[in-house]
Amino acid sequence: MHYYESIIDTIGNTPLVKLHRVNKGIKGTILVKVEYFNPGNSVKDRMAIRMVEEAEKNGTLKPGGTIIEGTSGNTGMGLAxxxxxxxxxxxxxxxxxxxxxKIDILRAVGAEVVVCPTNVAPEDPRSYYSVARRLNQEIPNSFYANQYDNPANAMAHYETTGPEIWQQTEGKITHFGAGVGTGGTASGTSKYLKEQKAGIVTVGIDTYGSVFKKYKETGEFDEKEVFPYLTEGIGEDILPENVDFSMIDHFVKVTDKDAALMTRRLAREEGLFVGWSCGSAVHGALEYARQHLTDDDVMVIILPDHGTRYLGKIYNDTWMKDHGFLERTFATARDIVHRRNGQAHLTTVASETPVSEAIRILNKEGISQLPVVNAEGEVVGSLTDSVILHRLIEEPEVRKLNVAEVMDKPFKFVALNSTVDTLSSLIDRENKALLVRDETNAIHIITQADLLAAMTV
Structure with a gap:
């Protein structure tokens, strides 16, 4: 009889599949490594079991213990x-x-899931990074896997993914493409492949709102690059230790929309029912291939996960339309800014300004929101007329305080190419406006009134 002792013994040895349609007009052979053949339907199964094995070896994870991790879903499934x-x-x-x-799947396999806010800084105690670390301290006999910095992540791909690709292509691979999130897949696989053939070019796929591409090209961690984005499982607002930039030759950024549309194309044109970051990886890798590949080249692209994780999003026409990814042609933040005839003036108020003066500015300018800046001109907070009004009604003496004592958190920065649908989904009771930097790095504010105007043009 031939059988496996447990489901985790089926991890690995996923197939390579040749693309025929979405790469039309591009030279070379384009192959994708379909990782949803792993039992947890994603590439993360590989490093999940490796992290557990290493924790068992070094005594960090003991019998009856609890595994804790911050995850976008797929690593959690592998660990579960x-x-x-x-x-x-x-x-x-x-x-x-x-x-x-993703949440439902993890709960289906017996895991406890704690949902945390997205748009907070990594060091914020509410972030899913911070909450995972706190739970590790509070729960006895627990192990925090920390896929971002755990070397077992990249090692799993060095030991399995890289060798599989090398053997499957019989050493003919010339280019390797992978989305970069924790960095383990791209870095570990690339390290093995480059050891076999130094000339292999690795293309890392990043997303707008993530820091990787600029850091690779300049060595600068630019917080201005960080803003909300929708694509899951790719990009970061931190620099994980598993991202080895020396193993990634080039980065290509892909928009949420381009990633979503390519994901749907892979399903309809190639029969590959894959996840959102798979679309990112293929779109970005093909952008590079279109400019650089020759007829003799062989590119392998990692497809990280399965489409069942995204039935309510990119495979849902209503969701796609609501976010401006399908059929609708609503304007972008760039369009809104350009319609102002290039005016870059942004009315702000200094944090040490008296509230009474801030009220005068609001009335004089006929506006409802004010970004608050510090002495260096950095946006550190926000004021809205409705909030000030409520405070004044309750405490008339508030007018004598400085703005810094009453301001709210800063308005969120968004990408210049964000659609109106995306922008409108980010404005709510707690976030009354958005900020965006134009091509000259000047800051503009986008309000609900701007969005209404853009939708009626």
Whole structure:
């Protein structure tokens, strides 16, 4: 009889599939490594079991223990399967932008899921990074996997993904493409492949709102590059230790929309029912291939996960339309800014300004929101007329305070190419306006009134 002792023994040895349609007009052979053949339907199964094995070896994870991790969903699934096979409990933290399918799947396999806000800084105690670390301290006999900095992540791909690709292509691979999130897949696989053939070019796929591409090209961690985006499982607002920039030769950024549309094309034109970041990886890798590949080149692109994780999002026409990815042609933040005839003036108020003066500015300018800046001109907070009004009604003496004592958190920065649908989804009771930098790095404000005007043009 031939059988496996447990489901985790089926991890790896996923197939390579040749693309025929979405790469039309591009030279070379384009192959994709279809990682949804892993039992947890994603590439993350590989490093999940490796992290558990290493923790068992060094005594960090003991019998009856609890595995804790911050995850966008796929790593959690891999860890959950390992937990079932090895007898561990699992508690996972996730950002609230992740699909409901991912949350439901993790709970279906017995994991506890703690949902945390997306748009907070990594060091914020509410972030899914911080909550995972806190739970690790609070729960006895627990192990925090920390896929971002755990070397077992990249090592898993160095030991399995890289060798599989090398063998499957019989050493003919010339280019390797992969989305970069924690960095383990791209860096570990690339390290093995480059050791076999130094000339292999690795293309890392990033997303707008992430810091990787600019950091690779300049060595600068630019917080201005960080803003909300929708694509799941790719890009970061931190620099994980598993991202080895020396193993990634080039970065290509892909928009949420381009990634979503390519994901749907892969399903309809290639029969590959894959996840959102798969569309990012293919779109970005093909952008590079279109300019650089020759007829003799062979590119392998990692497809990280399965489409079942995104049934309520990119495979849902209504959701796609609501976000401006399908059929609708609503304006972008760039269009809104350009319609102002290039005016870059942004009315702000200094944090040390008296509230009474801020009220005068609001009345004089006929506006409802004010970004608050510090002495260096950095945006550090916000004021809205409705908030000030309520405070004055309750405490008339507020007018004598400085703005810094009453201001709210800063308005969110968004990408210049964000559609009106995306912008409108980010404005709510707690976030009355948005900020955007134009091509000259000048800051503009986008309000509800701007969005209404853009939708009626």
């Amino acid at each position: 399967l390992a937990g079932i096979a090895r007898g561990y409990k699992c508690v996972f933290t996730m950002a609230d932008k992740q699909s409901q399918e």
